[in-house]
Amino acid sequence: MTLTRVPRAPKKTNMSLKDRIRTGIYEGDITVWFMILPTVVLFLATSVYPFYWIFRYVLYDYNGYKAYYVGWYNFEKLLGDTVFWNSVWHTLEYAIGKLIIILPIALVAAVLLSGKLKGTNFFRVLFFVPTVISSVIYGLIWYFVFSAYNGPLNNILLNLGLITGNVDWMGNPNTAMGAIVTVAVWGGFGNYMILLVAGLQSIPADLYESSTIDGANAWQNFWYITLPMLGPVLKVVLMLAITSALRDYEVIMVMTNGGPANRTNVMFLYIYHLIFGNQTASNFRYQIGYGAAVGLVSALIVGIITVIYLRISRKLDDIY
């Protein structure tokens, strides 16, 4: 039997509604709409509506009970809000710290685990496990690991003689950011590793065979074949890594709650505290309007960084 694809007839512009529905059913348009309807409804209900709900308050002082119109005051306040602008720098510091550690580790792990060595599956699973654990849970586990008193890390370092007294990893402004970046790397690199493994496996093996016949060594194979061929995947991985690093706050909330003295306060944690309150003050007020304004500006900052990255990373699309 031979199947022949029948080209669609050009749509008539003066069709009646009944004819349009009949044509829609016949051509499958309505079926398609029904299939995407649940997704559209969920998207509208869980994404678009919450955005609408929150952003309508950007021009208000809203404490959860009553909204007072304040015009552009929230944005004026934001311009002079040192806690917010410091949180932007802390976010960038955290994101850069996380990215420059997590991506090389993920890439090296992916390359090593793409080979046909024994135990690769075990290590793939092992490294991927943190990705499936709730970040709040592993944040709590690391909270105990980094505990200043009787924390396992301090105990190990004390036994090795590398420190002479308890180090308050999360309470010291000099070490707090390092502690949360460490946890972020531990929690995230397995995910990028898996994506990179998938990218590596899509590189045709004959490329390596040809280059090896031509006398290329392992390093040359990696530099001239693996990396360029991974370009499109790396572009996506980098974009995911950048946007998630800029939005991270859950682990930070569990471990330091932005402290000490705002040293680890990042943009989205600051927004969370504005909208849902912060337990470090007994007389706080919910600042939903201001939080919405800060959220809008933060989203713009993330958007701008992403656009800049996408422009810069165009070259990664070029595959030999």
Next chain:
Amino acid sequence: MKKLTAILLALVLVLSTCVMASAEEKVVITWWSGNGHSLEYDQQKVAEFNASQDEVEINFVYNAENTETVLALAIQSGQAPDIIGGASSSNTYDLRTYVENGWVIPLNPYMSDEFKAATHAEELTYQGVNALGSDIYWVPTSIRGSQRIIYNKELCDAAGVDITAIKTLDQLVDAAIKLTETGAGVTYGTIMCGASSPWERLMRAIAEKSGIIPYDYVNGKFDFTGYAPIIEAGRKLVAAGAYFPGTNNLKVDPMRANFAEGLVGFYGNAAQEVGVLTSQFVPDFEWGAVELPTVTGEVTGCVGYVVNHGYQIISTCKNPEAAMKVIEFLSSDAYLYDFYAQGLGQPITSEWNEKIAGEDLGHMADFALTSYDSIYPKVATVTPDGDFYETALWKLIWSDEDLTAALQKLTDDYNAAYDREIKMGKYERIVIADFDITNPTAGTVEYKAE
């Protein structure tokens, strides 16, 4: 046999209809409680109440999380309770907002003379807390005693520290340092929960007893410039390493657990610690609670304590008279005697103190009201540019920022926010021209809209 079964079934049906009819006659009053510590007690007393009479039935709902937010949503969606608790300690509770939004109604028309006399309803009024002008919105039946220094007797003895003799803040700091030195890296002088309202647990109360408060009632302005000695004392503790390691990231329960493990000389908190240290984190050493020191050693102010276990009627309640009956029960001897005797709350009146004098209150007696305990009139919770003052003051302890400049900036930021929110119509300026810090409830309160 079939006939007998049919007769029995018919009887059951008739009886159940009668029972349902009688239940339907009862007015159901829904009470939302956020008091986790007395949950079992409340359930038991509600069951006794429901079984004891046939007019009103209490539908008890335990609801401790984000009560104000949930209430706002419930009122908007027509699912509000009839009665909700009132306490001066609630983080986000603001009576004026409740009243302006029409969420609660004054109890005045429903209070009988007997109720007023038994609860001292007209005397126990605190402006902006449970009353606005002559309107009373809830009547407290209990207090949470003010802060004390809670200490580990064994560690203090070992370090040669007589904590009961401490009168000044400097002496307390020295004691913490001495305890830390004696502890040699195993035990420490003091501890605080940096992640759970740390400022209000000790420093606020020491400041208040020393006459340092955040608001100048006479001029109707915020003023944080007086807090320098308190912050400096905190900085000495930090510099000497006298705080338990990790203090800044601890929540309240880990703080208590470390104390109960015998790792800390002392810490500060209010009367809720008695219940915690006798049932939740029980130390295996002797502990005690002593009154707070002051900056100079002289008591020049009042420490604010918490009034609680009062009950408000929500405006959507269809039967306020029945709701008042429930409030009368919750304020009566039948409910309160065991409540106090079991240490679930502290009496708010001297009559009640006498009534339960024969009961063994254990460490709760250490938190009994003193002559310098009082309630400050409620000041607007303004939203400044930057941190709320409790957070800002606590952070100052852990930073080396210039103190004079930082406290002045905090004062300016708060006053700017206060002026702005008054103009906006969000608050009115509270002014007490004849304010006396040693008797804060006595002055004449004025609210100025400007």
